[in-house]
Amino acid sequence: MATVPAPDPVLTRAANIEELTRLGLPLPPPTYPLVWEPGDQVSLRPTREIEARAAILYVTLERCFGMPPELAVDWLTTNALVDDVTDPEWAFITKSEGDHRSFALHLDAVASLTWVLGTGKRLDPTGPPDPQSALLPNLATDETFEEWRARTLPAPRDPALVAAVLDLYYCLDWAFIESETYGVDTPGHLGSSAIGQRRWGLEWAVVLDGPYQEPELGWEEIDLST
Template sequence: MTVPAPDPRPVRLASIEEVRRLGLPVPPPQFPLVWEPGDEVGLRSTGEIEARTAVLQVVLARCFGMAPEDAMSWLLGSRLVELVTPPEWQYVMGGHGDHRSFVLHYDAVFALTWLLGLTKHLDPLTPPDERLMDALPDLSTGETFTAWRSRTLAAPRDAVEAAVLLDLYYCLDWAYLEAERTGVPLPGEIDANAIGQRRWALEWAVVFHGPYHDPPPGWEEVDLST
């Protein structure tokens, strides 16, 4: 379901004020808006977000020692194999790829669980707390995808709330990278990589409809270049 997106201009002003409050560099005046006046916004389906969360959990488990055959068995049993992207598949099955980049997905998972209503905050100053693992499929005990969905009972966030937070993380992504480039101290416990991962998840899950928006991208197609 889509709803009217809020006016992006006051949302952007609030995002810039928050960036300034954190003592970070402020994006330039020409920094593009995430959406335009008159656009509509929604979230991907709960099932899509849950599936993406579960796939990333398997990728993370492989980062920390899960055997490839166990990962394959779980994905097959959960009927999620088709949702694994080619880079993820190469890593899960053969260990090929940038191990560090896959470890960083922990913060993307944090953002996805926030969208599902399974974690309480997405504070840009703090890392995920220890309770995040309790919100994810327990692969060590063989918890199935279906059992996890039944246990957690997701309550997805309001699409407008998610869009507003996306705008903040869009600005923060620029600000953190600029701060690290220029040596400005960061305000919290996480770095630009974590901010970028959270933005990645929000960019993927929050879907805008309007004359200037393309169809929703695949996970690997999310554009973080701006």
């Protein structure tokens, strides 16, 4: 995956603050950290890695809505994806352990990943994502991971654009939580949980390289507390 200069972080933040203003959302304080520094580089994780993560999250979602555990395990095993499943995901997929509601929220994380891959067309913070079923493996017909990849032919978006949208969702995450904390209406139909899930997917997919950047983190290591 190509590495390109990250966009100017100050100008990117200013544009995203304008977008929050347009949406009528509270604005983060001037001290709210930038996601990257001037001179940093940005790339995306390898396409196949993003596809694998999206497929695993989709299997987890299907488990939330009734897919039998043995079918989920069989599909993951047949398609050599078991090693990419996190421990919490495996516990939920195989034994239904964990917070069912939190796993069901992954729909918006999946939406952010399909948007990064270029197969999802919209990531509008005021509305639901594109229907995801057509963008992901057809588990009902036992479509394989490789058949799905060949069918969808992803064209990942420009890393600099994805980084700018990550910064937007970083600001949106703060604004939605602030709004809900103080009982302020938010635009559209999404809540802070959906916005946070989208930020999660974007943060995981974007790889930033600079003197103050951390190494790539695993899916469960992404920190959404800031």
